[in-house]
Every structure is written in C-alpha cells, then in structure tokens.
Amino acid sequence: xxxxxxxxxxxxxxxxxxxxxxxxxxxxSAILVYVICIWLTWVTAIRMKQQWRIWSLFAIIPTLxxxxxxxxxxxxKVDEEHSLLHAIISISTALALTIWVYTLRRxxxxxxxxxxxxxxxxxxxxxxGLLRRxxxxxxxxxxxxxxxxxxxxxxxxxxxIDDFKCVNDTYGHATGDALLxxxxxxxxxxxxxxxxxxxxxxxxxxxxxxxxxxxxATSFADRLRESISQNIFQxxxxxxxxxxxxxxxxxxxxxxEGVQRYPSLPLLMKSADDAMYRAKSAGKNCVR
Numbered sequence: 001x002x003x004x005x006x007x008x009x010x011x012x013x014x015x016x017x018x019x020x021x022x023x024x025x026x027x028x029s030a031i032l033v034y035v036i037c038i039w040l041t042w043v044t045a046i047r048m049k050q051q052w053r054i055w056s057l058f059a060i061i062p063t064l065x066x067x068x069x070x071x072x073x074x075x076x077k078v079d080e081e082h083s084l085l086h087a088i089i090s091i092s093t094a095l096a097l098t099i100w101v102y103t104l105r106r107x108x109x110x111x112x113x114x115x116x117x118x119x120x121x122x123x124x125x126x127x128x129g130l131l132r133r134x135x136x137x138x139x140x141x142x143x144x145x146x147x148x149x150x151x152x153x154x155x156x157x158x159x160x161i162d163d164f165k166c167v168n169d170t171y172g173h174a175t176g177d178a179l180l181x182x183x184x185x186x187x188x189x190x191x192x193x194x195x196x197x198x199x200x201x202x203x204x205x206x207x208x209x210x211x212x213x214x215x216x217a218t219s220f221a222d223r224l225r226e227s228i229s230q231n232i233f234q235x236x237x238x239x240x241x242x243x244x245x246x247x248x249x250x251x252x253x254x255x256x257e258g259v260q261r262y263p264s265l266p267l268l269m270k271s272a273d274d275a276m277y278r279a280k281s282a283g284k285n286c287v288r
Contacts, residue, residue: 125199127177128184136198140208141265143196144251147210148262153252155217156265157207158272159224159244162284164203171238178235179242183228190224206269214250221246221287229285243285247275 123135131139140156147154161167161183168176180203187197187205196208209217225244233240249271251262263271279288 128181128199130184130188130205131196131198133198133200136196136200136206136208137265139196139198140206143208143210144262144265144268147252151252151260152211153213153250153260154262155207155209155212155214155248155250156268156272157209157217157221157224157246157248158269158276159205159207159221159246160276160280161203162243162245162280164242167240167242171235171240175235175238175240179233179240182233182235183242183244186227186231187224190220190227206272212250213253214248217248217250218287221248225285225287245276245279245284246287247272247277247279248287249275 123132124130125132130136144154161179164176164179167179180199184197184199184205187207191197191207192209194210196210198206200206207220209220212220225246229241229243231241233242249263249268251268252260254260275288279286282288
C-alpha cells in the first residue's frame with residue numbers, strides 16, 4: 001500500500017521536476033565524457049600538425065551549446081520550454097559527436113599517411129629514390145628464394161662511380177649529389193621492371209637481375225658502363241664526365257658438373273664486390 005502511494009505520488013508530478021534528476025545526470029555525464037574526448041584529442045594533437053589544434057577547437061563549440069542548454073533547462077517552467085531545450089541538447093550532442101568523429105577520422109588518416117611516409121623514407125633513398133641497403137637486401141632475398149623454387153639463375157651487379165671524390169672536390173657536393181641522381185635515373189632507364197636496383201653506399205649501387213645468367217649480366221653491365229662513360233652530364237653550368245667500375249656474380253647457374261648452386265646473398269654481394277675492385281685495379285671503367 002505504501003509502495004503504491006509512492007508510485008502515485010511520483011507519477012503525479014509534472015513538468016521539469018519529474019525528469020529533473022535523470023536528465024541532469026545523463027546530460028552532465030555526456031558533457032563530462034565529451035570534454036574528456038576533446039581533451040584527449042587536444043593532447044594528442046599537440047604531437048601532430050598545428051592544424052589539429054584548430055580542429056579540436058572547432059569540436060569544442062558544440063560542448064558550449066550543450067552547457068548553455070543545461071543551464072537554461074534549470075529555469076524551464078513549462079513542458080513546452082522543456083521539450084524545446086531538450087531538442088536543442090539532442091541536436092547539439094549529435095552535432096558534437098559528428099564533428100568529433102570527423103576529427104578523429106581526419107586524425108586517423110593523417111597518422112596513416114605519416115606512417116606511410118616514414119616507411120617510404122626508411123625504404124627508399126631520399127636523394128635517388130632507389131631502395132636503401134636494407135630494403136634492397138630484403139627484396140633481393142625474396143627474389144633469390146623465388147629463383148631457387150623455379151630453378152632459375154639470378155645475377156648481382158655492383159658498380160661504383162670512379163673518382164667520385166674528385167667530382168665533389170672539383171664541382172662541389174651539390175653537383176656530386178646531382179650526378180648521383182642522374183646516374184641512378186640512367187641506370188633505371190636501362191633496367192627491366194623485374195630488376196632490383198638499390199643504393200647501398202655513398203656512390204655504390206647494386207643490381208639484382210632475376211633469371212639472368214653470368215653472360216647476360218656481364219653484357220648488361222657493359223652496356224651500362226658504356227652509356228655512362230659516353231654521357232656528358234650537364235649539371236647547372238658544369239659539364240661533368242665520369243666512369244664506373246662494375247663487378248658481377250651469379251647464383252643458380254650450373255657449374256661444370258651440372259650442379260646449380262645458390263650462394264647466400266652476402267656471398268653473392270662479396271663476390272660482386274671483389275670483382276668490382278678487380279675492375280678498379282685493372283684501370284677502372286670496366287667490368288669484371
């Protein structure tokens with residue numbers, strides 16, 4: 001009986017007093033959660049571009065609308081005013097959440113783009129756009145594994161720009177950098193889409209030539225050597241001529257006994273490096 005009377009007494013209330021406590025609890029909780037979200041967005045944005053601080057400020061505006069609505073609802077006296085202010089709060093909350101979701105989406109996309117750029121910088125050489133040493137080794141190891149499965153040869157070509165220090169000393173480092181880029185571009189223009197070219201040192205480059213035996217790799221290396229030696233590179237007002245020395249090694253080519261052997265990549269690189277230094281000792285501008 002007492003419980004029934006209490007229920008009737010509660011249901012007999014009208015106006016804002018009936019819903020005052022539940023609405024305030026829900027509204028203030030929503031504001032608290034939203035302000036925390038904005039604060040987290042702002043703190044994270046500090047580590048990002050300046051524009052994210054601006055976006056997070058835009059996202060605070062709906063919060064101010066919500067707060068204003070809550071203060072006004074305290075003074076609501078009739079159901080019509082209560083309903084109108086409740087609608088304002090609902091719309092403001094939806095707008096706030098929409099802006100916040102959009103902000104986080106932009107923020108996520110920016111993080112993803114930055115991650116891609118960092119990976120690209122870690123993988124590719126800034127100056128020439130070729131693979132860096134670690135990335136070239138990784139790609140070439142995959143190609144060696146494929147060559148083993150298909151029982152095909154794979155060749156490694158290393159080349160080094162002859163007397164590159166003299167270029168830097170004579171024309172300056174800016175010209176030397178430009179020469180590296182031009183030689184990288186020329187090397188790429190002479191290669192196949194399946195070839196893997198990387199810059200592994202200052203003026204040292206490596207080619208991985210899939211399905212290429214020793215004779216074919218040597219022929220390619222000589223074409224590259226001739227193309228560079230006969231070229232006059234115009235860099236600014238300077239006309240630069242240079243040569244390269246090349247070394248070739250091969251894996252998967254049948255030996256005199258008819259056995260195909262696939263040395264590890266470090267061994268192939270060392271073999272090509274030794275051959276390149278024999279070319280240097282032989283007078284440079286040649287292939288060994």
